[in-house]
Every structure is written in structure tokens, then in C-alpha cells.
Amino acid sequence: MSGYSAERPGERRVAHVLLDSALPQLDHLFDYAVPEELAEELCAGQRVRVPFRSQRRHSHGYVIGFSAQSDFGGELQPIAEIVGPVPQLSPDVWRLARSVADRAGGSAGDILRLAIPQRMVRVEKQHLAAAIGDESGPDEGGPGEGEPDEAAPDEGAGAGPGTAPRAEFVPEQPECELAELLVDGGRLCITASHGPERLATGEWVGGWAVRLARAALAVFARGRSAIVVTPDYRDLEQLRDAFEALGHSDLIRVDARQSNAERYAGFLRALDPVPRVILGNRSAVYAPAHHLGAILMWDDGDPVLAEPLAPYVHARDAALVRAEQSGAGLYFAAHSRSAEVQRLVELDYVQAERFPPRRTRVTHADASIAPDAFAGRLPEFAARAIREGVREGPVLVQVATPGYAPVAVCTDCGDLARCRVCGGPIGFRAAGRGGCRWCGESAASWSCGECGGARLEQRGMGSQRTVEQFERQFAGTRIVLSDGEHPHERVDSRSALVVATRGAEPIAAGGYRVVVLLDAERLLGLESLRSGEDCLRWWQNAAALAAPDGRVVLASGGGPVVRAFVTGREEDWLRGELRDRQALRYPPMVRVASATGGPAEVDRAVRALGELTGVDVLGPVPVPARQDRPAGLVRAIVRFDYAQGSEVAKRLRGALVADAAGASSRVAGRKPGRARPEALRLRFDDRGVFDA
The missing domain is CATH 3.30.70 (Alpha-Beta Plaits)
Incomplete structure (x- = not known):
């Protein structure tokens, strides 16, 4: 059988089982008798069916361990059935799930539902057949009761489960030193330099992706597994391209865009007792990994890394717990450091890189000009920079919000228009199409709760309205819109004006000639404790897409956050921010x-x-x-x-x-x-x- 060496009952006839239940009162171990007929097959980590409350009613659960006797005074019910031969729950993932759940006041079962994908019987059979060298394929027979049957993925299966993938990447001296530090349990954070990088395959990716891939492969070259965690699929695709260009395509991916079969096939390979490189989104931090050497995380300040399901654990917090338990290294990388990582730096828990990153030159259009003091969407300085930039190649304009107009007010009294269903703000997704920005309810029959008026007035400019104005202002220029409804991952090096919302900026071949950042005052005005650090992250991620000789223009806005961005003194601003939060008892200081x-x-x-x-x-x-x-x-x-x-x-x-x-x-x-x-x-x- 493939997988780690799982604990077996031996002469012990009591199994400790965690039930797969969402009820918090069941989040503890239950004792069951190990029946004689299952004693040879049963092992810790396996999924089993057990009676619960009655002989007729059964629940699923995981065997956590065994003991010779139980503290329960009555007669123990026997385990009814083993659900699959593979021990899916490894001891280190169980320890992680229990610790993370306890820290967050949640249930370990909720964590395990993130860590262990849905079982695919045919995929499992193929994996086991490959493990024992059975070239004839899996045994005939249908799936177990209640278990889905789905064809195994045709691609991405990689090497057999008993064979370590071949790493053609040879680390250079600095990467060898970094790998040495990480596998010894070092905890590092780096601020990535700006600028895209062209791979040997011809693809363009952010320079940060190449650096992370090299660091992970250096750990892998030392015979240790590496887990690389990214916020979303755009980042994941860049890292995948970087790994493949460095000669390592045998990745295990963990992301929501995979089919169930692909996800389960990768999970089974991760259980194998050989080192792997595991790449994925937030749940990848829970992936089983043999002899884990390091966890590498990109842009931990991105809210997408916060799990939206109970117990709502941020991937960064899970990584910190796992590194502490396993002795693995930690590697936080970003264009703009999060407040949480800055706190860890100041506690000397995480070591910051000593060398400053390479940054694109930033120019402020005119900090003294109020946002409404110039006509149209842009101050003339920014408009001139766009005209000059598009003569040479692509130009990026980052805007705050998607849609047509983000805000609507009552035409008669000027009161902010609110949804009658959920109380959320009303905006315009397209010209003339008003709707709630929270629940999507149409505003066709809206009436003002203050004065009874029924007319809405658009305020502000979203991505679509900005494109509409730019088509008039920059007539004859190719304009590309990239937002949630019109996603673009890449654009070529031809002249173009790319309008993108935060986080939806495509990579340009060779980098953008000019990056213009709009709506600073609107973003800084968000009623959020993190508006300042979020702005720095959004702006730095966009600025990093500029060409090495390109430039960044901040169109408007003022104050400490803007000064920190323009002057490159963000760490000083973060230190001051943490001092303020300490005095006010705000996270992450508490x-x-x-x-x-x-x-x-x-x-x-x-x-x-x-x-x-x-x-x-x-x-x-x-x-x-x-x-x-x-x-x-x-x-x-x-x-x-x-x-x-x-x-x-x-x-x-x-x-x-x-x-x-x-x-x-x-x-x-x-x-x-x-x-x-x-x-x-x-x-x-x-x-x-x-x-x-």
C-alpha cells in the first residue's frame, strides 16, 4: 500500500474516532471496539463508518489512534466498516487540524473538510495499482456505497506514487543558503522587487514568481517537501509557469478550479513518502507533505487567504502553527508587507531581508489638487503620461471599483441610496442598471426612505464608465477592460490602454510603459481599519507590473499613506500604524x-x-x-x-x-x-x- 507508515492496532482493541460532524458538541474522540475481522486491515488515519446513537444509524469518521482499554464504562460499539484502504488523515495534518481549530474556537472536522478532498474510488484504485506496479490497471468493481465514482484525470498525474520526481533545477549559491536556512526552521520575509520577468518558455510572469519558485525548488533539491500558497488563480498560474520553465512540471496542485478527480489524485500523491512541491490556494497549507521543509506564502495580506468557512482560519495563521509543529521553515513574500508580518518582524520572530527591493519610480500628479478640481477622470499630468506611454506600448490604469458607477444617491434629497431588502448601497453595474452591491437586488422600483423620491443619480466612476470616458478622451487608442466580468490574465506588448480593477490587472509582455493609479481618495476613505495597508498593497502590486524603465503616476490623494508610497517609506508608516493600534488595542497588536x-x-x-x-x-x-x-x-x-x-x-x-x-x-x-x-x-x- 502506498502512503506513510500508518499506526496499526496490534493487540489493542479500542479505536479512537473523530466523527465527521458539523455539530460542535461532537468535536471530540469517541471510543469504538476494533472487530476481529477488521484488525488486520484497520490503521490510523483511515475513514470508517461507525454506529452512532443506535445500531441502525451510522456516521463517518477518522481513526485517530488506538489504546488497550477505554475510559468509557459501558460496552463499546464495534466499527462497522472501513471506507477505503488509504489512510487519508496523516498524523501531522491531524495535529495541525486540532491545534488550529482549538486556537480559533472551532471544530477539527471543519478543518479536515478543507484538508481532505472528496474520495474518488476509481482514482484511488488506479493510484494503488500504480503503487504495487500493477500495469493491468485497477480491479474491476464499482465504488463503495455512498462514494462518488469519477474518471481519473488524463493529465497532471505525474510520476508514480513510489517515485520521487526528478528535479532538473540546480540551485545557485544564494538559493542553497536560503534552502539551508529554511529547512533548519528559519522564518523569513522578503519584499519582492518590481518588474516582470520573461521565462525561457517565452511567457512573462512577475519577478516574484520566479524567486518563489527558485526558493521552493532549492528546498526540494535537499530532499524536503515545499508547500507554496498563493491568494488566487492568477498568482498560481504565474508560479506554475515559473516552475515549468525551471524544469519542474511535476507539481501537486490544490485549487478550486480542479475537478474532484484531479484534486483527489493530487492528494493521494501528496500522501506518498517522497518529497513533493505542492502549489495551491489557501487550503494547500493543510496538504499532507512528506518531510516538510518549508511553507512559502505569497501576499499574505490578501483577504482571499482568509477562509470564509468556519472556523475562518487565515492561511497565514495555519502556516505559523504548522511550521512550529513540524520545524519547517517559513517564507513570506509580498510587494507590500502586511501588518501581521510587520509585527512578527518587530518581535524578532521573523527575519526581514536586509537588501532593499528594486522599485519603479513613482510620481504624484499633484498632491495639492483636490480630486474634483480638474475636469474629467484625470488630471492633465496623468493624461499626458498616458498619451506618451501608449506611443511606446501598453499603459495600465487601475480603478477602484468594477461596474459603471459605484454609488447612487437620491436625486431629490441627495441621500445615499440604500437597498430596501438588505440595506446595502446601490450602485450601477451598467448604464441605467441600478442594483444593490451586496445582494444584487434590482433598483428598478426603488424609492427614497427619506423623501419618497424615485430618481437615482449616479456618483463616481467604475471601470466601465472609465472606459466609456477614455474612448472619447483617447480616441483611436486600443482600450482593454479587465475586471471580474471581463478578466484578462495577459496582454501583449502592443500599444493599448488597459483599464483594470484592483487585483484584476493583467501582466503585459515586457511590462507597462506607464501605470496610473486612480481613486486614491476613495480607497483611503474606505471605512476599514486596514484601508491604509490595503492601499499600499494594491498600489505596489500594480506598480510591480511596470517595465524596468517605466513609471508610476498616482493621480490624486494625499496624507501619510500616499507619502509613504511615493517616498518608499512604507515600513516606517507600518511601524507607526502598529504603535497606534497598540495604544488603541486593535489587531494585530491584540x-x-x-x-x-x-x-x-x-x-x-x-x-x-x-x-x-x-x-x-x-x-x-x-x-x-x-x-x-x-x-x-x-x-x-x-x-x-x-x-x-x-x-x-x-x-x-x-x-x-x-x-x-x-x-x-x-x-x-x-x-x-x-x-x-x-x-x-x-x-x-x-x-x-x-x-x-
């Missing part, structure tokens, strides 16, 4: 948790904290009702020092379990899967907890 639910439920959770030192509670305050959220809910924010994290999580988790267990008996007649609206919900380290 940790936070939110408790949301009915008034009684939230009150019980807050009271469970008692008088813990270093803990304070804000609220509870009413939560605005929305289409997906009934009225009457409240929320409390708990702030606590890092040293109190485990105790706060333990007590709030206890309140959650008590609430869930009590609710089961109080509402026994409710329909399955429908939780009470007032049920307690916890969320730790939510980056938007203080946003308006």
Missing part, C-alpha cells in the same frame, strides 16, 4: 473574537470569560437585519492579549458547545440542518471586525 447571536446566547458567552486579565469586551450591540440575517441579533467583540488566546478560545468554545447541545433538546422538532437564527456564532481574528 487578538479579537466576535460572538454573534441572540441577546441571551451572547450574554452567556461573555459571562463565560469571567474576569480574565488582558481581556475586554465591546458591546453587545444590535446587528443590522439583512435578507440572510433576521432582526434581533446582537454582537460582542472580545479583545484579548495573545497570551490569553488559548483560555479565551476554550471558554468561548465551551459556551458554543453548551448552546448547541442545549438547543438540540429545546428544538427537537426542527427540520434537519436548520440552525436557530439566534444560535451563538464565533469568529476569531476576523480582519473586518472593526469595519463599518
Whole structure:
């Protein structure tokens, strides 16, 4: 059998099983008897079916370990069935899931659902056949009961499970030193230089992608696995191209764009006892990896790396826990450092690179000009830079929001137009098509709650409206729109004016001649604790797409964040920002948790904290009702020092379990899967907890 050497019961006849359940009160190990007929096949990490509450009712779960006897006083129920021969849950992933869930006041099962993909029986059979050298293919027979059957992927399977992929990349001396530091458990952060790089294959990628790929391959060349985590598919594709250009196409990918079969085939290969390079999005941090040498993460400040499902753990936090448990190295890279990584640098937990990055020259159009003091969308300085740039090649213009107009107001009274369903802001996705920016409800029959008026006036310019104006202002110029509805990953080196929203900027062959950044004042005005650091990240990522001899123009805006960007003194700004947050007890200088639910439920959770030192509670305050959220809910924010994290999580988790267990008996007649609206919900380290 392929995979790691899993623990077997031997003479021990008690198995400790974690049930695959979303109920928080079931998030602990249950003891089951190991039947004689399964003793030879059963091992830790396998998925099993076990009786629960009655002999007729069965649940799935994972075998965590074995013991000679149980603390349970009654007769143990036997394990009913082994679901597949492969032990899917490796010991290191189990330790990670348990620790991460405990830190976030969540359930280990929720983490495992991110870590272990859906089983594909035919894929599994092919993998096992390859492991034992069976060239005739898998045995005949259908899938197990309740398990999907899907054809194995034709491509991307890579080398057989028992064979280490051949690495043709030979690290140079600096990369050898870096790999040595990482496999010894070093923790590093680097600020990547600007500029795209042309690969040997002819493709253009960000220079950061080549650097990360080289670092990962240097770790791999030392016989250790490397996990590389990126925010989205655009970054992942650049890294894949970089790896292939460096001679390593045998990657294991973990991303949402894969089919179930591809995802499971890669997962099985990651379980093999050979080093691998694993590349993926946020859930890749939970991938099994033999002899893990380093976790490398690109742009950890991107909110996409925060898991949107319970227990809402950010990939950076999971990486920190996994590195601590495994002794693997950590490598954070970005064009603009996050506040969390800056805090770790100042604590000397992470070592910052000593050499300054190469940056594109930044010019401010005119910091003294108010955004409405010039006609049209651009100050003349920026318009002139665009005209000069498009004579030589592509020019990028970054705008704040997609659609036509991001804001709508009542024409009669000027009040901000709000959705009648969820209370969200109304904007225009296209000319004449108003709708809610939160829930998408049409504004065709909207009326003002303040004066009763029924006419909407457009305010601001989204990407489509900007293109509409540029078609008139720069007549005869090829214009390309890139946003969520019109994505472009790459453009060629021909003359073009590319209008893109934040994060949707395509890579230009050779780099952009000019990068113009619009809407600075709108972005800085976002009611978010992180608006400043987000702006720096958005602007730096766009500036990094400029050609080596290109330039960046910030069209408007002023203040400390703008000065830090223009002068290149972002680290100084971050230090000052952290000092302010320390004084105000804002993250990341303290940790936070939110408790949301009915008034009684939230009150019980807050009271469970008692008088813990270093803990304070804000609220509870009413939560605005929305289409997906009934009225009457409240929320409390708990702030606590890092040293109190485990105790706060333990007590709030206890309140959650008590609430869930009590609710089961109080509402026994409710329909399955429908939780009470007032049920307690916890969320730790939510980056938007203080946003308006």
C-alpha cells in the first residue's frame, strides 16, 4: 500500500474516532471496539463508518489512534466498516487540524473538510495499482456505497506514487543558503522587487514568481517537501509557469478550479513518502507533505487567504502553527508587507531581508489638487503620461471599483441610496442598471426612505464608465477592460490602454510603459481599519507590473499613506500604524473574537470569560437585519492579549458547545440542518471586525 507508515492496532482493541460532524458538541474522540475481522486491515488515519446513537444509524469518521482499554464504562460499539484502504488523515495534518481549530474556537472536522478532498474510488484504485506496479490497471468493481465514482484525470498525474520526481533545477549559491536556512526552521520575509520577468518558455510572469519558485525548488533539491500558497488563480498560474520553465512540471496542485478527480489524485500523491512541491490556494497549507521543509506564502495580506468557512482560519495563521509543529521553515513574500508580518518582524520572530527591493519610480500628479478640481477622470499630468506611454506600448490604469458607477444617491434629497431588502448601497453595474452591491437586488422600483423620491443619480466612476470616458478622451487608442466580468490574465506588448480593477490587472509582455493609479481618495476613505495597508498593497502590486524603465503616476490623494508610497517609506508608516493600534488595542497588536447571536446566547458567552486579565469586551450591540440575517441579533467583540488566546478560545468554545447541545433538546422538532437564527456564532481574528 502506498502512503506513510500508518499506526496499526496490534493487540489493542479500542479505536479512537473523530466523527465527521458539523455539530460542535461532537468535536471530540469517541471510543469504538476494533472487530476481529477488521484488525488486520484497520490503521490510523483511515475513514470508517461507525454506529452512532443506535445500531441502525451510522456516521463517518477518522481513526485517530488506538489504546488497550477505554475510559468509557459501558460496552463499546464495534466499527462497522472501513471506507477505503488509504489512510487519508496523516498524523501531522491531524495535529495541525486540532491545534488550529482549538486556537480559533472551532471544530477539527471543519478543518479536515478543507484538508481532505472528496474520495474518488476509481482514482484511488488506479493510484494503488500504480503503487504495487500493477500495469493491468485497477480491479474491476464499482465504488463503495455512498462514494462518488469519477474518471481519473488524463493529465497532471505525474510520476508514480513510489517515485520521487526528478528535479532538473540546480540551485545557485544564494538559493542553497536560503534552502539551508529554511529547512533548519528559519522564518523569513522578503519584499519582492518590481518588474516582470520573461521565462525561457517565452511567457512573462512577475519577478516574484520566479524567486518563489527558485526558493521552493532549492528546498526540494535537499530532499524536503515545499508547500507554496498563493491568494488566487492568477498568482498560481504565474508560479506554475515559473516552475515549468525551471524544469519542474511535476507539481501537486490544490485549487478550486480542479475537478474532484484531479484534486483527489493530487492528494493521494501528496500522501506518498517522497518529497513533493505542492502549489495551491489557501487550503494547500493543510496538504499532507512528506518531510516538510518549508511553507512559502505569497501576499499574505490578501483577504482571499482568509477562509470564509468556519472556523475562518487565515492561511497565514495555519502556516505559523504548522511550521512550529513540524520545524519547517517559513517564507513570506509580498510587494507590500502586511501588518501581521510587520509585527512578527518587530518581535524578532521573523527575519526581514536586509537588501532593499528594486522599485519603479513613482510620481504624484499633484498632491495639492483636490480630486474634483480638474475636469474629467484625470488630471492633465496623468493624461499626458498616458498619451506618451501608449506611443511606446501598453499603459495600465487601475480603478477602484468594477461596474459603471459605484454609488447612487437620491436625486431629490441627495441621500445615499440604500437597498430596501438588505440595506446595502446601490450602485450601477451598467448604464441605467441600478442594483444593490451586496445582494444584487434590482433598483428598478426603488424609492427614497427619506423623501419618497424615485430618481437615482449616479456618483463616481467604475471601470466601465472609465472606459466609456477614455474612448472619447483617447480616441483611436486600443482600450482593454479587465475586471471580474471581463478578466484578462495577459496582454501583449502592443500599444493599448488597459483599464483594470484592483487585483484584476493583467501582466503585459515586457511590462507597462506607464501605470496610473486612480481613486486614491476613495480607497483611503474606505471605512476599514486596514484601508491604509490595503492601499499600499494594491498600489505596489500594480506598480510591480511596470517595465524596468517605466513609471508610476498616482493621480490624486494625499496624507501619510500616499507619502509613504511615493517616498518608499512604507515600513516606517507600518511601524507607526502598529504603535497606534497598540495604544488603541486593535489587531494585530491584540487578538479579537466576535460572538454573534441572540441577546441571551451572547450574554452567556461573555459571562463565560469571567474576569480574565488582558481581556475586554465591546458591546453587545444590535446587528443590522439583512435578507440572510433576521432582526434581533446582537454582537460582542472580545479583545484579548495573545497570551490569553488559548483560555479565551476554550471558554468561548465551551459556551458554543453548551448552546448547541442545549438547543438540540429545546428544538427537537426542527427540520434537519436548520440552525436557530439566534444560535451563538464565533469568529476569531476576523480582519473586518472593526469595519463599518
